[in-house]
Amino acid sequence: MALDVREAAGAHQVARPRREITTAYVVSRIAVLAVGAAILLYAVPPLVAAGAWASLAVLGAASAAIAYLYLSRRHIPAKYLVPGTVFLIAFQVFPVVYTVTTAFTNFGDGHRGDKQSAVAAIEAGSVRQAPGSPEYALTAALQDGRLAFLIVDPETKRVQAGTERGLTSVEGARVGVTGKVLQAPGFTVLKAPEAAARAREISALAVPTRGGLIKANGLSRAVEGRSALTYDAACDCVKGDGDTWKADEGQGYFVNARGEHLAQGWQVNVGPANFTRVLTNPTISGYFLGVFGWNLVFALASVATTFALGMGVALALHHPRMRGTRVYRIVLILPYAMPAFAMLLVWRDMFNRDFGLINQLFGLNVDWLGQPGTARLAVVLVNLWLGFPYMFLVTTGALQAIPRELTEAASIDGATPWHGFRKVTLPLLLVALTPLLISSFAFNFNNYNAIALTSEGGPFPAENPQVGATDLLITYTFRLAFGAGGAQFGFAAAISVFIFAIVAVISAVAFRRTRRQEEVYA
Incomplete structure (x- = not known):
């Protein structure tokens, strides 16, 4: 009786169809899984840095579902439908939805960021050189791929690094006879053509200090100044030059009593205003x-x-x-x-x-x-x-x-x-x-x-x-x-x-x- 059972089991194992592994089978699965792993590795660090835990959970669940789908023998139709559906959503559905949602906003020049970015741009753009402030020798450099200023104090010859977070001391820097920094530990000094290519970034960078901001004056000099316009959170307004601009959340602008607004605004939802403008203007x-x-x-x-x-x-x-x-x-x-x-x-x-x-x-x-x-x-x-x-x-x-x-x-x-x-x-x-x-x-x-x-x-x-x-x-x-x-x-x-x-x-x-x-x- 036991022998009959073993023989039946052996016959069952022999009758079981073998899975035929082809080159296309291996390549398709390796390709899909490799692309999924690459997207996962690329997207996880910025999501973790931004604290976007919901997006991270969705990405993890999607990656797990793709891994299960392409590592299992089941769900053959889904193996072909999922890539097409993903591309349909990415290149058809998402652009249409994004266009429709954008139509209900004031997104455009002067309205590309949030209110905090608008305030920072207004204050940085209104910087004026403070009376008696020193002029620093400026060298543009990169630190971990980000733009930074290497400035030399004309009196103390002290070298400091300036970023959007503030000033920090730099030890071991080598300064040339012209007063510019030639080499600094942890920094990649930009040559003149490289600095010229980044002229817009250099002019836009503002380094906060105790008394104001340090901004570039050309590519080789930097000056410390104070913002002519400052934001007051108590009144939610910008003050300066003898005037006050209050925040208008409907327009996404700081507007004064005469109805004039500052050039820099922020993105807000304007409802059907863009559509009514087409029909009524x-x-x-x-x-x-x-x-x-x-x-x-x-x-x-x-x-x-x-x-x-x-x-x-x-x-x-x-x-x-x-x-x-x-x-x-x-x-x-x-x-x-x-x-x-x-x-x-x-x-x-x-x-x-x-x-x-x-x-x-x-x-x-x-x-x-x-x-x-x-x-x-x-x-x-x-x-x-x-x-x-x-x-x-x-x-x-x-x-x-x-x-x-x-x-x-x-x-x-x-x-x-x-x-x-x-x-x-x-x-x-x-x-x-x-x-x-x-x-x-x-x-x-x-x-x-x-x-x-x-x-x-x-x-x-x-x-x-x-x-x-x-x-x-x-x-x-x-x-x-x-x-x-x-x-x-x-x-x-x-x-x-x-x-x-x-x-x-x-x-x-x-x-x-x-x-x-x-x-x-x-």
């Missing part, structure tokens, strides 16, 4: 509808013309009697293979009124980019030249998937070539290519390069240099948010949300009609 909403209308025309014209030309060329080369199709296809896809930004600049010069190739070739004197009508025609033609090779390629692939028996049967039934194309070939092409046409529409709706590198949004009317005849919503947004007034990321994000909603609605309607078309020709 007459300098913006007054032109928004016109720009939107041209934007629709440009996107639709780009898709229609590129698809028509690409399909026409593909149909011609698809004809069974056509010879030399390989050579023609190579020539036709050259615009698609060229760098788009370079070709746009070339086309801009070709449309030049004085020395452009188009005017010289046809003997014209047309100011193509100086008149609204011709400028719009020019950018559509340029986009046609850049976009039709893509439509030619996808249409060629779709045509090869359509059985020739269908068109032959239509001709046998008495259909003319035009009717066969309109009733058979075109509907089948649209079923396959409509998603690509919708994606092309979304791309051209936000085709910033085609406008910025060709017409720069112009021509502009004399009474309003803010919006041009060829401006799309994306170029108009860029000029409003990043023009002379500085970067306004919150406002730009709000308009981006509007653009996203418009494209999403149009795409959703188009996809719905596509599904109906697929049901008809299924």
Whole structure:
């Protein structure tokens, strides 16, 4: 009986399938686990230093889950779904969520940090040299990768190191005849070209002292001064120069009684203010509808013309009697293979009124980019030249998937070539290519390069240099948010949300009609 049990157990062990270990199996698991371990090692130290224990716990749980998933034999589908889901969240979901949340803030130039950083910047930026204060010989250096000042007292020749935390004595430093530090233990002295490359950091560094702050005066001298503006926590205000600026949490600024604010502010939640600004500000909403209308025309014209030309060329080369199709296809896809930004600049010069190739070739004197009508025609033609090779390629692939028996049967039934194309070939092409046409529409709706590198949004009317005849919503947004007034990321994000909603609605309607078309020709 015992022998029978052992024999059955042995048979069971023999029958057990062996796990086949392949190179792909080993490499995929090692690669995933190595990337996960690298991210863990990179992210843990700063999280611990910042005391972000919740984020650290989430990172640890995610790392443990990934290790369990890829070290076990189970959950095979999850091994393939998890990386794709992670990339989807990182590169699609997170940017959209971040853009929407930014649209409800005043994030931008002057509003990039918190209130404490704004106070420090205001006080450091208002430092004035104190009367009778000494002038120190300055040497820029690095300590543990961070910028530091090595200053030499002109009277005592004492060497001190200055950082944002204050001054500390430096022993064993070697000072040159010019008074600059040549070598100091624990510091890497920057050479003149290296210091010049960090000039902005050097001028921004402020070393606190008992009487004020030490700031650089050039790259070789430092002076001690006092802040003309100081923050008073009791009144939550900034005082100095005979005035007082109180904190306004709604605007993220320090504002005085006359409504004037200091240049440096902080980031706050402004609610729907950015959205209402788009709709109620007459300098913006007054032109928004016109720009939107041209934007629709440009996107639709780009898709229609590129698809028509690409399909026409593909149909011609698809004809069974056509010879030399390989050579023609190579020539036709050259615009698609060229760098788009370079070709746009070339086309801009070709449309030049004085020395452009188009005017010289046809003997014209047309100011193509100086008149609204011709400028719009020019950018559509340029986009046609850049976009039709893509439509030619996808249409060629779709045509090869359509059985020739269908068109032959239509001709046998008495259909003319035009009717066969309109009733058979075109509907089948649209079923396959409509998603690509919708994606092309979304791309051209936000085709910033085609406008910025060709017409720069112009021509502009004399009474309003803010919006041009060829401006799309994306170029108009860029000029409003990043023009002379500085970067306004919150406002730009709000308009981006509007653009996203418009494209999403149009795409959703188009996809719905596509599904109906697929049901008809299924």
